[in-house]
Each structure stands twice: as C-alpha cells, then as structure tokens.
Amino acid sequence: MTTPESLTFRSDVTVELVKSSASDADVLFAARVSTAGEQSLDELKKDPERSKGLINFLMRDRHGSPFEHNSMTFFISAPIFVFREFMRHRVGWSYNEESGRYRELQPVFYVPDESRKLVQEGRPGKYVFVEGTPAQHEAVTGALRESYEQAYTAYQKMLADGVAREVARAALPVGLYSSMYATCNARSLMHFLGLRTQHELAKVPSFPQREIEMVGEKMEAEWAKLMPLTYAAFNANGRVAP
C-alpha cells in the first residue's frame, strides 16, 4: 500500500504537441476553392501578402470553415477539475483520458504555488483575484495535503480490501492529476482560447480559472508556431473565433 509520504504534489500543468498537420497554407487552399478550384500548395506560397490579407479577411468576417482543415493533438497532464472544464468544449474536439477503472490512479495531486492568486474580490461575473497572504498559502497547502493524504489512504485501503478500482476511486478528489489526448483544429482551438485565456487584445473579455488558462497558454504557444498568420489574424481581430 502507498503511504502518505509517497504522494507527489505538483503546481504545474504540462502540454505536449504530439502530432499535427496544421499550417496557414491549409486555410488558404480551403478558402480559395471558392474562387479558384483545386490548387497546389506551392501556388499558395507565391504571394505572401495576398495570403496574409485573405486570412485576415476570413477572420474579420468570420468565415470560419477554412480554419477547420487542420489537426493538432495535445497530450495534457492537469488536475481533474481542469478536465471537467475542458470537456465542456464539445465542438471540434476529440478526447481520450486515462481510466480510473482499468488502472490504479497514481498519487499525484495539485497544490497551488505562491504565484496563484488566492483571494476573490467582487461579485460573480465581475470579480478579481488578488494575492493571498503567506498565512493563506500555508493554510491552503496544509489543508490540501492533509485531505489528499486521507483520501488516497482510503482509496488504497479499499483496493487492498479487494474493492474494484471503479468503486474505490469515488474517494479521490478533483485535485488528482489526470492525463488525456485532446485533438482539435484551429477554429475549435480559437474558440477555446477566446473563453479560457485572458488577453489584452480580447474584444470580449473572459474570466477563466487560472489552471485551465495555464493549459490554454501552452496550447496557444504551440499553435502560434504552426500557423503564424492565422495566429496574428486571431489577435488582430480581438481573439474571437471565426
């Protein structure tokens, strides 16, 4: 049985781009079928300024479907409460998550670090988060660790008593880390980023929970490298998905 000493506490999330077929040219060739029929990808590279202008026009006027002809698969490790929020994004997303039925869940738990703002001020929909005091950080760390230790000990005891993993996992909290593959396209990613990140260029501000925003920021960095023109047009047009 795992003893409480063997629990791992983390404050980060990880995002790895494991597979992609995504470039600005994918947007252009899909868009130009409207006027030019089938084209080669080389043809599209001939006039970069025109390409940039076309992508910007599509974004500005919300012609969204040309941004769907591409694919990115991410491997994400984050607490379960992040995945609860993440999987609300239904359109243009495919998910596969590790199973608590088929494998024993590992004792890795989320504890926010000192950079995590702890105190909410204002009313829902119009609140801000401000720094916690050192005493509040200590209280959060202590309470979470204690609760995780109790929960994981109960989980392990049930498994040792011969109870099925799918039943014993009910004792585990949403601060437990999970992992999943998430596949999307640029359009569905933009919709996600518009809602799950805060950004000075956003025309419609959102107020996401910091932990899912951390995931979003890492995905955004990977996507920006793959599709720089599309990414620039997204920012230039207020970070609203077309």
Ligand SMILES: Cc1cc2nc3c(=O)[nH]c(=O)nc-3n(C[C@H](O)[C@H](O)[C@H](O)COP(=O)(O)OP(=O)(O)OC[C@H]3O[C@@H](n4cnc5c(N)ncnc54)[C@H](O)[C@@H]3O)c2cc1C
């Ligand atoms: C800051 C924030 C706070 C939130 N708080 C809560 C909360 O308190 N409680 C809660 O339950 N959820 C909450 N959510 C989740 C939110 O309501 C959405 O479920 C989530 O953001 C996914 O957005 P979406 O439905 O637009 O995305 P997707 O499911 O990916 O859908 C994309 C788009 O497709 C269209 N679409 C998809 N499904 C339908 C449908 N059935 N009918 C018509 N059009 C459809 C819509 O245009 C939609 O915008 C919150 C989200 C954010 C960002």
